[in-house]
Amino acid sequence: MWNRIREIVRKEFFQTLRDPRTRALLLGPPILQLIIFGYAVNLDVENARTAWMDMDRTPESRELLSAFEGSRYFRISETPRNDSEVRKLMDHGRVLAVVRVLPGFSRDIQRGNAASIQILVDGTNSNTAAIVSGYANQVVTAYAGKVRAARQGSTLVAPTTALKGPVPSVIPVLTAQSRVWFNPDLKSRVYFVPGVVVILIALVTIMLTAMSIVREKEIGTMEQLMVTPMRPFELILGKLLPFALAGIFEVAIVVVAALVIFRIPLRGSILLLFGCSVLYLLSTLGVGLFISTISRTQQQAMMSSFFFFLPALLLSGFAFPIRNMPDPVQYLTYLNPLRYFMQIVRGLFLKGVGVESLWQEIAALAIFGAAILGLSALRFQKTLD
Amino acid sequence: MNLRRTRAVARKEFLHILRDPRSLVMALALPLLMILLFGYALTLDVDRIPAIVYDMDRSPGSRELISRFQASRYFQILGAATDYAAIQQEIDRDECMLGIVVPQDYARDVLTGRMPQIQLLFDGSDSNTASIGLAYANGIVQMFAADLRTRAQNRMGSGAGGIPVEPRLRVWYNSQLKSKNYIVPGLIALILMIIGALMTSLTLAREWEMGTMEQLLSTPLRPAEVALGKMSAYFVLGLIDMLLTIFVGVFIFQVPQRGSYIFLVVSGCLFLIGALLWGILISALTRSQLVAYMLAMVTSFLPAFLLSGFVFAIENMPLPVQFVSHLFPTRYSISILKGIFLRGVGFEVLYREIGFLAIYAALVFLIAVKRLRQKVA
Numbered sequence: 135m136w137n138r139i140r141e142i143v144r145k146e147f148f149q150t151l152r153d154p155r156t157r158a159l160l161l162g163p164p165i166l167q168l169i170i171f172g173y174a175v176n177l178d179v180e181n182a183r184t185a186w187m188d189m190d191r192t193p194e195s196r197e198l199l200s201a202f203e204g205s206r207y208f209r210i211s212e213t214p215r216n217d218s219e220v221r222k223l224m225d226h227g228r229v230l231a232v233v234r235v236l237p238g239f240s241r242d243i244q245r246g247n248a249a250s251i252q253i254l255v256d257g258t259n260s261n262t263a264a265i266v267s268g269y270a271n272q273v274v275t276a277y278a279g280k281v282r283a284a285r286q287g288s289t290l291v292a293p294t295t296a297l298k299g300p301v302p303s304v305i306p307v308l309t310a311q312s313r314v315w316f317n318p319d320l321k322s323r324v325y326f327v328p329g330v331v332v333i334l335i336a337l338v339t340i341m342l343t344a345m346s347i348v349r350e351k352e353i354g355t356m357e358q359l360m361v362t363p364m365r366p367f368e369l370i371l372g373k374l375l376p377f378a379l380a381g382i383f384e385v386a387i388v389v390v391a392a393l394v395i396f397r398i399p400l401r402g403s404i405l406l407l408f409g410c411s412v413l414y415l416l417s418t419l420g421v422g423l424f425i426s427t428i429s430r431t432q433q434q435a436m437m438s439s440f441f442f443f444l445p446a447l448l449l450s451g452f453a454f455p456i457r458n459m460p461d462p463v464q465y466l467t468y469l470n471p472l473r474y475f476m477q478i479v480r481g482l483f484l485k486g487v488g489v490e491s492l493w494q495e496i497a498a499l500a501i502f503g504a505a506i507l508g509l510s511a512l513r514f515q516k517t518l519d
Numbered sequence: 520m521n522l523r524r525t526r527a528v529a530r531k532e533f534l535h536i537l538r539d540p541r542s543l544v545m546a547l548a549l550p551l552l553m554i555l556l557f558g559y560a561l562t563l564d565v566d567r568i569p570a571i572v573y574d575m576d577r578s579p580g581s582r583e584l585i586s587r588f589q590a591s592r593y594f595q596i597l598g599a600a601t602d603y604a605a606i607q608q609e610i611d612r613d614e615c616m617l618g619i620v621v622p623q624d625y626a627r628d629v630l631t632g633r634m635p636q637i638q639l640l641f642d643g644s645d646s647n648t649a650s651i652g653l654a655y656a657n658g659i660v661q662m663f664a665a666d667l668r669t670r671a672q673n674r675m676g677s678g679a680g681g682i683p684v685e686p687r688l689r690v691w692y693n694s695q696l697k698s699k700n701y702i703v704p705g706l707i708a709l710i711l712m713i714i715g716a717l718m719t720s721l722t723l724a725r726e727w728e729m730g731t732m733e734q735l736l737s738t739p740l741r742p743a744e745v746a747l748g749k750m751s752a753y754f755v756l757g758l759i760d761m762l763l764t765i766f767v768g769v770f771i772f773q774v775p776q777r778g779s780y781i782f783l784v785v786s787g788c789l790f791l792i793g794a795l796l797w798g799i800l801i802s803a804l805t806r807s808q809l810v811a812y813m814l815a816m817v818t819s820f821l822p823a824f825l826l827s828g829f830v831f832a833i834e835n836m837p838l839p840v841q842f843v844s845h846l847f848p849t850r851y852s853i854s855i856l857k858g859i860f861l862r863g864v865g866f867e868v869l870y871r872e873i874g875f876l877a878i879y880a881a882l883v884f885l886i887a888v889k890r891l892r893q894k895v896a
Contacts, residue, residue, distance in 0.1 A: 167821060173840045174825040177563075177647040180835065224691055225864050227854070230834075250687045257693030258861050259701050261563045261647065262832050267688050268654025274686035275661060311636045312653055315610065317643035320650045337816070345809050353728060432808040433721045437545045440713065444549070445556060453830060454561040455648060457569065463560040477613065484644040491611045 138364050142372025146346075164334050164384050165391070171333075172396050175326040175453070179265045185212040185223050185232040192240035198251070201277050202233060207269040224256055231255045231266050243281055316484045327396050328483035329452045331388040332476045335411070336418050339381045340443060343422025344435040347373060352431055366515040374419045381418070385411045392483070401486025410478045410496060416503025417471035424510035427517045450476045471506070474499045524740055528748025532722065536752060543756075546718065550710045550760045551767065557706055558772035563698040563830075565651040566593050570617040571609050573600040580626030584637065587663050588619060593655040606640060616642045617652060629667060692861040693775075700775060703768040704860040705829040707787060708852040709820075710764055714757045715794025716801070716819035717812070722749050723802030724811040742891035746884070750795045757791045777863030786859070786873060790852040793880035794819065797848075800887035823849035828857075851875045 184202065188195050202208045212229055214220045223229045234252035242249035253270045257263040317324045350356040359369060385408060392398045400407070421442060429435035448454060449463070450472035456464055467473045474495040481487045481495075489496065536543055570588065574581050588594045597615055600606050606618035618640035622628075628635035639656050643649045693700045723745075726732040735745065765783065768774045776783070801814045825831060826840070827849035833841055844850050851872040858864045858872075866873065 162817075166817060170821065170825055170840070170843075173837050174844075175831055176835050177831065178650075178835055179832075183834070225862055225868055227858070227862075253686055253688050255688065255690045257690040257696055257700075258857055259828075259832050260693050260696040260698045261651075262835075263690055263693070264565065264651050264696055265647075265654075267690070268651060268658075270688070271654065271658065271686050312639035312641060312656065314641045314643035314649060314653070317646050317649070320643050320646040320653075322646040325644055325646050341812070342809070345812065349728075349809065431539065431542075431725070432812075433718065433725065434539060434542050436717070436721060436808075436812055437542050437549075440717070441545050441549060441552075445552060448553075448556055448561055454563060455645060457567070458562050458564060459560045480644060481611075481613070485611055487611050 135365075135368060138362075139368045139372050139375075142359075142364065142369060143375050146373060146376045149346075164338065164387055167334060167337075168327075168330055168388055168391050169395070171330045172323060172327045172391070175322070175330075177261060177265075177322045178320070179262050179269070180206055181209040182207060182230045182262070182266050182269075183211045183228065184208045185214050185220065185229040186210045187214050187220060187232060187234045189237045190235045190239040194240035194243055195235045198235065198274075198277050201273050205269065205273050207266070208273070220254070224254065227256065227258070229256070230262065231270060233270070323396060324398050324484065325480070326453075327388075327392050327398050328479045329450075329476055331385055331411075331479055332414070332450065332472055333447055333452065334384050334388060335381045335414060336443060336446065336472060338384060339377050339415060339418040340422040340425070341436065341439040342380070343374065343377050343419055344425035344429065344439050345432050346377075347423070347426035348429045348432050348435040351426075360518060366518050367511070369518075370423065370511050370514060374423065377422070378412075378415050378419060381415045382408070382411060398483060400483055402482030402488060406488065406492075407479070407482050410475065410482075410499060413496065413499045413503050414471065414475040416507045417499070420503065420506030420508075420510045423514055424506070427510065427513045446470050446472045449473065452476060468498075471499060471502045474502070521741075521744060525744045525748045525751070528740065528745055529751040532749050532752035533755075535722075536756065546714060546756055547760065547763070549713065550706075550764045553706055553710065554703060554764055554767050554772065557702050558699050558768065558774075561699075561702070563647065564696065565648050565655070567595040568593060568617055568648065568652045568655075569597050569615040570594050570619055571597055571600050571606055571615045573603070573606055573618060573620045575623040576621050576625040578626035580629055581621040584621065584625075584660075584663055585619070587659050588656075591655065591659055593652065594659075610640070610642045616645070616648065617656065619656075699772060700861060701857060702830060703764075703772060703774045704856040705827070705853045706768070707761055707764050707856055708790060708827065708849050709823050709829060710760050711757050711787065711791045711852075712794050712819050712823040712849055714753065714760055715791050716798040717815050718756075719749065719753050719795050719798030720801040720811045720815035720819075721808050722753075723799065724805055724808045727806040728808055742888045745891060746796070746799045746887055750792070750799060753795055753798075754788075754791060757795070758788065761787045761791065774860065776860050778859030779865055782865050783856075783859050786852070786855045786869075786876070789873065789876045789880065790848060790855075793848050793876055793883060796880055796883040796887055800883055800890065803887055803890040818847075822847040826850065827853045829853055848876055848879045 186199060186202070188199065199210070203210055208231070212223055214223055214232070220232050220234075224232065232254040234254065236250070236252065239249050239251075251274055253267070253274075255263045255267050255270070314320060350359065364372075389400065389404070389407070393400060422439070425435055425438045425442070429438055449456070449459075449467045449470050451467070452472075456467050456473065459467070477495050478492050478499070481492050485491075572585055572588075574585065585596065589596050594617065597609075600609070600618065603620075606620075609615045610618065618638075620638035620640065622635055622638070625635045625637075637660055639653070639660075641649045641653060690696060723732070726735060761784070765776075765780075769776045797819060798815060801811050801818070805811045805814065822844070823829065826833070826836075826844040826847055828844075829849070833844055833850065836844070855869050855872045855876075858869050862868075
């Protein structure tokens with residue numbers, strides 16, 4: 135029996151590796167995808183192009199300008215003079231935000247009135263806009279703090295170290311000290327790159343498995359395989375093993391690239407990562423096998439894979455947090471193997487947690503993998519008969 | 520070029536599509552499914568960040584601060600912790616993202632001016648949610664601090680309180696900052712790319728694989744006629760998908776459409792033609808459907824998803840990647856779509872993008888026909 139399995143594995147390897155173009159395609163895309171993913175998938179905002187419209191032109195307004203220029207989040211790239219120029223800049227998408235200092239800004243500050251700064255934000259990309267608004271608020275609030283300190287001068291009681299008893303006429307000061315765990319620089323790359331492995335494995339194994347099996351049906355070589363003494367079980371194993379190996383190989387590539395190119399630490403156990411990858415492969419290969427049983431042509435197989443892959447990717451929590459989804463959809467994600475592996479990979483890379491925190495996800499992955507692959511294999515056997 | 524022969528190829532391709540009802544249904548259902556997901560379920564909007572409170576002070580003052588977090592729609596207090604380890608555990612298990620720690624003697628320190636510090640412990644792994652959440656949390660604490668200050672000053676009778684400089688924020692184009700408003704327009708381009716490039720890339724490769732290409736070639740068909748005939752069948756499919764997406768997006772999910780519908784459809788068709796031709800070109804480059812599919816995936820779907828500004832803003836990418844993004848038409852199409860839907864601008868602003876799409880389609884057509892002719896010879 136092992137002989138026969140070895141033979142079909144050999145045949146599959148030959149078939150996929152014979153053509154230099156396929157060879158290149160098995161290696162090239164994953165690496166390319168990883169690099170594109172790693173560099174492109176980024177929700178951070180830095181150096182947002184900003185227009186500065188100063189209608190006050192006083193030392194105070196210039197001080198605020200330097201506060202914006204000093205922040206790494208803004209880059210003043212335009213200085214429109216009137217509203218129609220502002221409109222044009224925004225319509226062309228040349229700037230993400232416009233800061234407008236109205237006339238009378240410094241007068242208001244000196245008189246102790248509330249001076250206000252107008253900030254127009256391009257909301258087209260709501261995520262970028264939310265981040266830019268947050269930063270703009272921070273810059274202005276910090277500036278306001280300086281103004282207040284200057285205005286109140288010594289009336290603002292500086293905290294003294296060992297004051298016992300009530301301090302007369304103090305103004306309460308309350309600050310927040312925030313500490314960010316796991317990803318202190320808040321780089322989205324650290325969050326996304328590990329997740330790429332989940333997508334790459336699914337992308338490669340589901341579709342390749344489905345299409346390569348259907349290909350045999352389409353060109354009629356499946357009948358030839360069936361007249362050999364090969365049992366269905368051996369055929370399945372022989373067909374799936376090469377893709378499983380390709381999948382494991384891809385995990386290795388991603389891990390190395392994450393560590394070397396993107397310098398993302400792997401804080402958890404690498405063995406656990408590979409172990410879970412194998413469990414995950416059971417699911418993806420199973421889905422691929424299942425799709426092959428319901429498709430007659432490769433185009434059908436491709437469309438069906440896509441039909442599974444795209445929602446599974448979108449509902450995996452890769453880019454769109456599951457927490458934000460409506461409750462019924464959140465329950466639906468529990469049926470998605472990608473979700474569990476995503477959580478495991480991120481837990482291992484970012485948080486460095488182990489089985490004690492991840493056992494539920496690991497168990498779910500194992501159960502889903504066994505169930506999907508088992509049922510698909512049964513169905514595959516039936517379609518062969 | 521003969522119109523009759525082109526039509527014959529188109530008819531043959533139509534029959535292919537119709538004879539495979541499942542692929543057809545999927546091609547039509549895919550856009551619906553995606554728009555349903557994006558309109559209903561998928562959002563990058565940050566709200567209800569799960570938080571846990573560790574209140575060491577347990578005073579009316581600390582409870583007032585916590586109630587500020589509770590009242591905000593951005594946070595959702597899940598419970599109380601009694602030590603740091605509990606926070607750590609909850610964050611490790613992904614149950615919450617934020618730990619709010621109120622120090623001991625907080626209320627007394629506020630009154631005596633000792634600058635108590637509220638600790639905000641954020642799970643930064645999802646950096647996007649964390650950085651937006653951080654800004655909101657800081658905002659809440661600052662607001663609360665300002666209130667405390669005003670209250671104290673009122674008590675002391677010195678009036679000069681208030682915030683000296685106040686940012687007035689206004690958001691244009693998508694004033695509620697809903698992520699579906701910018702994702703659904705981009706979705707049109709993504710769907711057209713899937714239908715256009717991914718599906719057509721397999722059609723010619725299939726003919727090669729099945730050996731029917733030789734039959735096609737032995738007819739008086741010219742390469743340009745094959746390309747256009749194959750294309751037009753999928754063009755109809757893509758057009759239906761586009762109209763479906765626009766309709767559902769605008770009327771069911773209430774995505775604002777401020778520009779011209781005619782310009783929207785015309786620019787969409789231009790992009791669709793480019794995508795279809797790209798699929799034909801891939802098909803002409805290879806004889807195996809598997810290879811064709813992988814090529815199409817890497818050169819059409821992935822750039823359309825990642826390098827187009829669909830979700831991830833191009834201006835945040837490193838320069839070399841930004842440069843690469845210029846080579847793929849989806850980038851231009853998504854600029855056009857967002858420009859029409861959200862900004863309500865037209866040709867006068869978007870002429871460069873339209874020009875690129877036209878040049879792209881023409882160029883790909885010429886190369887594809889040339890390749891096909893080489894294969895024939």
